[in-house]
Amino acid sequence: xxxxxxxxxxxxxxxxFNCKDETEFRNFIVWLEDQKIRHYKIEDRGxxxxxxxxxxxxxxxxxxxxxxxxxxxxxRQEAVDWxxxxxxxxxxxxxxxxxxxxxxxxxxxxxxTQSDPLIHLDINNPDFKAGVLALANLLQIQRHxxxxxxxxxxxxxxQERLTQEAIAKAGRSKEGLPVALEKHLLGFDTGDATLNxxxxxxxxxxxxxxxxxQTRINEAIVAVQAIIADPKTDHRLGKVGx
Numbered sequence: 001x002x003x004x005x006x007x008x009x010x011x012x013x014x015x016x017f018n019c020k021d022e023t024e025f026r027n028f029i030v031w032l033e034d035q036k037i038r039h040y041k042i043e044d045r046g047x048x049x050x051x052x053x054x055x056x057x058x059x060x061x062x063x064x065x066x067x068x069x070x071x072x073x074x075x076r077q078e079a080v081d082w083x084x085x086x087x088x089x090x091x092x093x094x095x096x097x098x099x100x101x102x103x104x105x106x107x108x109x110x111x112x113t114q115s116d117p118l119i120h121l122d123i124n125n126p127d128f129k130a131g132v133l134a135l136a137n138l139l140q141i142q143r144h145x146x147x148x149x150x151x152x153x154x155x156x157x158x159q160e161r162l163t164q165e166a167i168a169k170a171g172r173s174k175e176g177l178p179v180a181l182e183k184h185l186l187g188f189d190t191g192d193a194t195l196n197x198x199x200x201x202x203x204x205x206x207x208x209x210x211x212x213x214q215t216r217i218n219e220a221i222v223a224v225q226a227i228i229a230d231p232k233t234d235h236r237l238g239k240v241g242x
Contacts, residue, residue, distance in 0.1 A: 001077070001081065002014070002017055002081065003017075005081075005084040005087075006084065008088055009032075009084070009087055009088065009091060011028075019080050020076075023051065025076070025080075026051035026056060026060075027051060028080075029048060029060060030048055030049050032083055032087055033045060036090060036091060037067065037087050037090060039067050040063075040066075047059035048060070057073055060073055064079060067083070067086065069082050069083065070082065077142060078142070078143050078144070081144060081145050082145050121148070128147065129147050132150050132151050132154070135154050136150050136153075136154060139154060141154060141157065179204060181197055181200045184200055184203075184204065186199055186200050
């Protein structure tokens with residue numbers, strides 16, 4: 001989610017950044033403020049730099065307020081994405097001369113225009129933003145600073161989960177045969193007939209899962225053997241070689 005912006009900011013590990021790791025997250029915020037955003041004076045960054053302090057979340061909340069973030073500490077991913085966007089804008093401002101002469105990739109833009117109908121949308125239209133946000137909330141899709149990115153996520157979810165084929169597949173129940181629980185020994189007694197019956201059902205379900213897993217393992221083994229087998233092997237003759 002953050003890789004492109006992190007790469008644009010020369011972060012040391014854009015592909016492996018994990019904002020859910022508390023230590024990594026706090027160090028990242030310190031790096032972002034020290035190197036890119038620089039909203040505070042150097043002498044005022046002590047509270048953010050003290051990442052082991054139990055008061056650090058409060059200082060981070062205050063930092064979000066000071067940089068006018070629309071997100072709170074409870075919306076960590078959204079806040080990180082917003083801070084990264086802010087840092088990218090500052091990075092461009094600091095190096096405007098470096099980027100102003102960059103030429104757009106016309107061919108790539110033309111291909112994108114032809115293949116992606118979303119490119120024609122007016123993403124700054126308030127009605128468009130309100131509609132995308134309403135859909136994202138309805139489908140429980142994480143909010144993003146870029147409404148076009150949110151719309152693409154909505155399109156992917158609809159295509160994968162809400163088509164007639166996907167709904168039919170999800171609603172398809174797995175039929176089984178009736179089982180007489182009294183014929184299956186539990187191996188222990190809980191002292192309660194209802195609990196014994198529930199334990200027997202759980203054991204049978206677990207056995208079914210193990211059988212399914214074994215089937216998948218066997219299929220994987222067969223697939224691998226088909227790739228690495230000796231091409232001279234003739235199973236019909238029961239021998240190897242010509």
